[in-house]
Amino acid sequence: MADNPNDLTEYKGMSRRTFMKNTGLVAGGVVGGGLLGGLLTNQMQQKPEVQSTTESGQIQDARVFFSRGQDFAILSAATERIFPKDDIGPGAIELGIPYFIDKQLSTEWGINAKEYMKGPFAVYTTNTGNHNVTKNQDKQGPNAETQVPAPTPRYQSKMTRSEIFVTGLREMDNVAQQEFGESFVKLTGEQQDDVLRMFEEGKVELKGIGSKNFFNLLLQTTIEGAYADPVYGGNKNMMGWKMKEYPGPRASYMAQIEVDEFVKLEPQSLRNYQGH
Amino acid sequence: MVTKLEKVDVVVVGTGWAGGVIAAELSKAGYKVVALERGKNQTRDDYIGVKDELRYTNRYEMMQNLSSETITSRNNLDEVALPVRTRKEMMAGNDLGGGSVHWAGASYRWTPYDYEIRSKTIERYGEAKIPEGMTIQDWGITYDEMEKYYDRWEKTAGISGEPDPLGPNRSSDYPNPPMKESPPIKLFKEATKKLGYHPYQVAAGNLSQSYTNPDGEAMNACMYCSYCTQYGCDFGAKSDPLVTVLPTAMKTGNFEARVGANVRRVLYENGKATGVLYVNTLTGEEYEQPADVVVLAAFTFTNNRLLLLSGIGEPYDPKTRKGVIGRNYNGQFNITFLGARGFFNEKKFNYYAGAGALGGVIGDFAADNFDHTNVDFINGGGIEMRQYGSGAIATNKVPSGTPGWGAEFKKNSIHYTNRSLVVWYTSANMSWWHNYLSLDPTYKDDNGDPLLRATLKYTDQDRNIAKFGIGKCREIMEAMGADIVDEDEVPEEFDHIYDGGHYAGGVIMGADPKTSAVNNYLQMWDAENIFVVGASAFPQFAGHHPTETVGALAYRAAEGIEKYLKNGGLLVTRKEVGSHV
Ligand SMILES: Cc1cc2nc3c(=O)[nH]c(=O)nc-3n(C[C@H](O)[C@H](O)[C@H](O)COP(=O)(O)OP(=O)(O)OC[C@H]3O[C@@H](n4cnc5c(N)ncnc54)[C@H](O)[C@@H]3O)c2cc1C
Ligand code: SF4
Numbered sequence: 047m048a049d050n051p052n053d054l055t056e057y058k059g060m061s062r063r064t065f066m067k068n069t070g071l072v073a074g075g076v077v078g079g080g081l082l083g084g085l086l087t088n089q090m091q092q093k094p095e096v097q098s099t100t101e102s103g104q105i106q107d108a109r110v111f112f113s114r115g116q117d118f119a120i121l122s123a124a125t126e127r128i129f130p131k132d133d134i135g136p137g138a139i140e141l142g143i144p145y146f147i148d149k150q151l152s153t154e155w156g157i158n159a160k161e162y163m164k165g166p167f168a169v170y171t172t173n174t175g176n177h178n179v180t181k182n183q184d185k186q187g188p189n190a191e192t193q194v195p196a197p198t199p200r201y202q203s204k205m206t207r208s209e210i211f212v213t214g215l216r217e218m219d220n221v222a223q224q225e226f227g228e229s230f231v232k233l234t235g236e237q238q239d240d241v242l243r244m245f246e247e248g249k250v251e252l253k254g255i256g257s258k259n260f261f262n263l264l265l266q267t268t269i270e271g272a273y274a275d276p277v278y279g280g281n282k283n284m285m286g287w288k289m290k291e292y293p294g295p296r297a298s299y300m301a302q303i304e305v306d307e308f309v310k311l312e313p314q315s316l317r318n319y320q321g322h
Numbered sequence: 323m324v325t326k327l328e329k330v331d332v333v334v335v336g337t338g339w340a341g342g343v344i345a346a347e348l349s350k351a352g353y354k355v356v357a358l359e360r361g362k363n364q365t366r367d368d369y370i371g372v373k374d375e376l377r378y379t380n381r382y383e384m385m386q387n388l389s390s391e392t393i394t395s396r397n398n399l400d401e402v403a404l405p406v407r408t409r410k411e412m413m414a415g416n417d418l419g420g421g422s423v424h425w426a427g428a429s430y431r432w433t434p435y436d437y438e439i440r441s442k443t444i445e446r447y448g449e450a451k452i453p454e455g456m457t458i459q460d461w462g463i464t465y466d467e468m469e470k471y472y473d474r475w476e477k478t479a480g481i482s483g484e485p486d487p488l489g490p491n492r493s494s495d496y497p498n499p500p501m502k503e504s505p506p507i508k509l510f511k512e513a514t515k516k517l518g519y520h521p522y523q524v525a526a527g528n529l530s531q532s533y534t535n536p537d538g539e540a541m542n543a544c545m546y547c548s549y550c551t552q553y554g555c556d557f558g559a560k561s562d563p564l565v566t567v568l569p570t571a572m573k574t575g576n577f578e579a580r581v582g583a584n585v586r587r588v589l590y591e592n593g594k595a596t597g598v599l600y601v602n603t604l605t606g607e608e609y610e611q612p613a614d615v616v617v618l619a620a621f622t623f624t625n626n627r628l629l630l631l632s633g634i635g636e637p638y639d640p641k642t643r644k645g646v647i648g649r650n651y652n653g654q655f656n657i658t659f660l661g662a663r664g665f666f667n668e669k670k671f672n673y674y675a676g677a678g679a680l681g682g683v684i685g686d687f688a689a690d691n692f693d694h695t696n697v698d699f700i701n702g703g704g705i706e707m708r709q710y711g712s713g714a715i716a717t718n719k720v721p722s723g724t725p726g727w728g729a730e731f732k733k734n735s736i737h738y739t740n741r742s743l744v745v746w747y748t749s750a751n752m753s754w755w756h757n758y759l760s761l762d763p764t765y766k767d768d769n770g771d772p773l774l775r776a777t778l779k780y781t782d783q784d785r786n787i788a789k790f791g792i793g794k795c796r797e798i799m800e801a802m803g804a805d806i807v808d809e810d811e812v813p814e815e816f817d818h819i820y821d822g823g824h825y826a827g828g829v830i831m832g833a834d835p836k837t838s839a840v841n842n843y844l845q846m847w848d849a850e851n852i853f854v855v856g857a858s859a860f861p862q863f864a865g866h867h868p869t870e871t872v873g874a875l876a877y878r879a880a881e882g883i884e885k886y887l888k889n890g891g892l893l894v895t896r897k898e899v900g901s902h903v
Contacts, residue, residue, distance in 0.1 A: 127727075127728065128727040128728065129727070129732055130728065130729050130732065132729055132732065132733070134732065134733060134736055155381050158407075158408075159389060160387045160388060160389055160409060161388050161389060161407050161408050161409060162388040162389060162391070162392040162405050162406070162407045163389065163407065164405070164765065164766070166764065168402075168404055200404070200411070200817070200818055201407045201408045201411070202404055202405075202407065239728065242727075246726075265726065265727055268727075269715060269718060270376060270380060270715050273375075273713075273714035273715040274375065274376035274380075274714075274715060275374055275375070275376060278376060286714065287714055289736050290714055290717070290736055290739045290740075291739070291740065292674055292714040292717075292739070293674055294714075295373035295374070295549065296373075296547060297545060297547060298545035298546065298547055299545070299546045299547060299548060299672070299674070299675030299676075299711065300545055300546055302546075302672045302675045303502050303504050303546040303672065303675045303676070304502050304503065304504060304505070305505075305672060306505050308670035308671070308672060308740060309672055316371075316372075316373070316374060319371060319373065320371040320372075
C-alpha cells in the first residue's frame with residue numbers, strides 16, 4: 047500500500063494517467079525498473095527548499111528523525127502553509143517548526159512510549175477513528191485550552207505518531223500527483239492548501255489512522271513548534287513568543303497580576319530561566 | 323514467588339489527598355502505616371527550573387504512564403469498549419502525591435442539597451421531578467455532619483478564600499485571605515453583580531500568603547507564575563500532599579511510603595481483608611503486605627478495579643440493576659465546563675499571568691439555589707471565570723468563523739491572544755442505571771489483569787443543564803463588554819476523553835447496603851476492615867470541583883478507621899432505605 051512507510055512501491059496510489067504525464071511515457075510503453083528508479087533519483091536530487099539559517103546564513107540544524115529528505119521537504123512546505131510568514135512575523139520554516147517536529151518524532155511521544163498500544167486495534171479505513179466528529183472537544187475544559195483540534199481523538203491506531211507522519215506526508219505527495227500532476231513541494235500555495243484541505247476533511251483514504259487525524263496531528267505539532275520553548279528546536283529566537291507578546295517562563299508575575307494596562311515583558315526562555 | 327512482608331496496622335493504596343490524609347492521621351495516632359504508590363518518588367526539587375508548557379501541558383509529563391495500564395470506554399451497553407490510549411485522553415495521577423500534586427487548587431464545599439439530593443428534590447418538587455432511570459441518592463450523611471471535616475481539611479491545606487455569600491454554614495473562616503483580584507476577575511465580578519448575582523473569589527489551594535498549618539507544615543505565598551495546573555509547584559505555594567500530609571506522616575516515624583509498588587489485589591478471606599498483593603514495577607517481584615486494615619485511596623478507577631479483580635462486594639449488573647460495585651459511575655465529562663468565550667477589541671489583559679485556582683465565581687445557579695420548577699433538569703453548577711495564566715501554545719482562541727489554520731488563523735490567534743476570556747458552567751452530573759464500571763472482557767494490563775471498563779452515555783438531563791449554563795455564561799460575557807461572544811456547543815455524546823480528574827462513583831456511600839458499597843465512614847458493608855476513600859464514594863456529582871470533598875471524606879474515614887482499630891465491627895448499622903433503581 048502506498049500509505050505504508052515500509053512499502054517500496056511508492057507510486058501505487060498514483061493514477062496511470064498522471065504517472066504517464068509525469069514520466070512522459072507513451073501508452074503501451076514499458077515501465078521498467080530503470081525508469082522508476084530514475085524517478086526516485088530525481089526526487090532525491092530535488093533540493094529541499096528548507097534550511098534553518100542564522101542571520102549569518104549558516105545552517106544550524108539537522109534532521110534526526112526523517113531519513114528521507116523529500117519527506118522533510120513536504121513537511122516543511124505543509125507547515126509553512128499552516129503557519130505562513132506574513133507582515134506580523136516569521137512563518138513555520140523561519141521558526142524552525144519542521145526541525146521541531148523532526149525532533150519530537152524521535153522522542154517518547156513520537157513512538158507512543160507512554161501510551162497503551164496493545165491490541166486488538168479497531169481499524170478505521172476511511173477517516174478518523176473518532177466516534178464523535180460533531181464536537182471539537184478542545185474548545186472547553188480546564189485542561190483543554192488549545193484551540194486547534196485534538197491530534198487524534200480516540201486514538202485507536204497501531205501506528206505510532208512517527209509512523210503516522212511518514213505515511214501521511216507520502217500520501218500527501220501521492221494526492222498532489224493525482225490531483226495536480228506534481229510533487230507537493232512544486233505546487234502553488236493554493237494547490238497545497240487544496241491538498242491539505244482534502245486531508246483536513248477526511249477525504250483521503252489513509253488506512254489505519256485516517257487523513258483527518260494525520261492532518262490534526264500536523265496542525266497541532268505546527269502550533270506547538272511555533273510556541274514551545276525554543277530548546278525544542280522551534281520558536282527560533284523566541285520569535286513565536288514575540289509575535290504574541292508572551293513573556294516565557296518566569297519565577298513570578300506578582301508585579302503584573304493586578305495591573306490594568308497590558309505589561310509587555312521581553313521574553314525569556316528556559317535557557318535564561320534555568321541558567322540564572 | 324511472593325515475598326510475605328511483616329504485618330502493619332494499616333496499608334494504604336495511593337498517596338494523593340485521600341491516601342495522604344489517612345496516612346497522616348493514623349500515623350499521628352500511633353499506628354504503623356505503609357502507603358503503596360505505583361509511580362515514582364517526587365519532590366519539589368523536580369519542578370525547579372522546569373516551567374515548560376510543551377513537556378507538562380502538551381506531553382502530560384505528570385500523568386499516568388498508560389503503556390502498562392489504562393481503562394476502556396464505551397457509550398452503550400451493547401457496544402465494544404475501546405481502550406483510552408493516549409495521555410491526552412487520560413489524565414490520572416501517577417507518582418508520589420498523585421493527581422493531587424498537579425491539580426489546580428480550586429476548592430469548594432458541597433452543599434446540604436448535594437448530600438440529601440433525593441429527599442430534598444422530592445420535598446421541593448415532588449417525586450416526578452426525578453426521571454425514571456436516574457439513580458441519584460442521599461449520601462447517608464448530612465452537610466452539617468460533614469462540616470467539621472471540611473473545616474479540618476481547609477486548615478491542613480491552608481486554603482485561601484472568602485465565603486460564598488449563598489453558601490452553607492461554616493464554623494470558621496478560611497485560614498488564609500483570598501488571592502489577588504486581577505482585572506479580568508474584577509470585570510467578571512462587576513458584571514455579575516450588575517446582573518444581580520453574588521460573586522466571590524474562588525477558594526484556592528494556591529496560598530495567598532505564607533502559612534503554617536496545624537500539623538506544623540509551612541507553605542509559601544503564591545507567585546502567580548502560571549505554571550500550575552498539570553505542574554508541580556516549585557515554590558511550595560500550592561497545597562498538595564507533598565508539602566502537607568505526607569511530611570506530617572513521615573515525621574511520626576510510623577509511616578513508610580513505598581514507591582514503584584503497583585497493587586494488583588486485595589487479599590480477602592472470610593469477609594475480611596488480610597492485606598494486599600503488589601508488584602515492584604522496576605524488578606517485577608511480587609510482595610504480600612499483610613495489614614489489619616486495608617485502605618483503597620487509589621482514585622476512582624483503581625478503587626473500583628481492585629475490588630472487581632479481588633472479587634470483593636457484588637458487582638453491579640445494569641440488566642438486573644442489582645449489585646453495588648461499579649454502580650452510579652459519574653463525574654464531569656466533556657459536557658461540563660461549557661460556556662462562552664468573549665473577544666475584546668479594545669482591551670488587552672495580562673493573561674499570561676495567573677495561578678491554578680485564581681478566579682471569580684457565582685453560586686446563583688448552583689445546586690438548588692434557584693427554582694427548578696420550570697427547567698427541565700435538576701441540580702446546577704458554579705459559573706467561573708478562571709485565570710490560570712495562559713501558555714503560548716494553549717492560547718490560540720479565535721472568533722468562530724476564523725479558519726483553523728493558514729494566514730487568517732495566524733493573524734486572529736495572535737491578535738486575540740491577550741484579548742479573550744472564558745466563562746464556564748461547572749455543571750453537576752447525575753447518576754443513571756446505565757452508567758457503570760466493570761471489567762473489560764478483552765483488554766488487559768501488563769500483568770494480564772483485565773482493564774477497567776467505563777460505560778457512560780448522556781441523557782437529556784446532561785444536555786439541558788449544559789444548554790442552560792451556556793446561556794447564563796453568554797449573558798455574563800455580554801455584560802462584561804466583550805465585542806464578540808462565542809458559545810460552546812453542547813456535545814451529543816461523551817467522547818471518551820478523561821481529562822481533569824473529576825471522575826467518581828462505583829464504590830458509593832449510602833445508608834442501605836443494597837444500593838451502596840460503603841457506609842458513611844467509607845467502610846465496606848461487605849468487608850469491615852476495608853475502607854475505600856476518594857471520589858469513588860460520590861453517589862452523584864455536584865456542580866463544583868471535587869477535591870475538597872475528597873479531603874473532607876478522608877478525615878471522616880480516618881476517624882472511622884481509628885474507631886475500627888480500637889473496637890472492631892461495622893461502624894454503622896445497616897438500614898433498608900427502600901430501593902430506587
Ligand atoms: C489537571 C488537573 C487539574 C485538577 N484541578 C482540580 C481543581 O482545581 N480542583 C479540584 O477540586 N480538583 C481538581 N482536580 C482533581 C483532583 O486532582 C482529584 O480530585 C484528586 O487529586 C483526587 O485525589 P485522590 O487522592 O483521590 O487521587 P490521586 O491524587 O490521584 O491519588 C491516587 C494515587 O493512587 C495511585 N495508584 C493508582 N492505582 C494504584 C495501584 N494499583 N497501586 C498503587 N498505587 C496506585 C496513583 O498513582 C495516585 O498517586 C484536577 C485534576 C487534574 C488532572
Ligand atoms: S501559580 Fe502559585 S501555586 Fe501555582 S505553581 Fe506558581 S507559585 Fe505555585
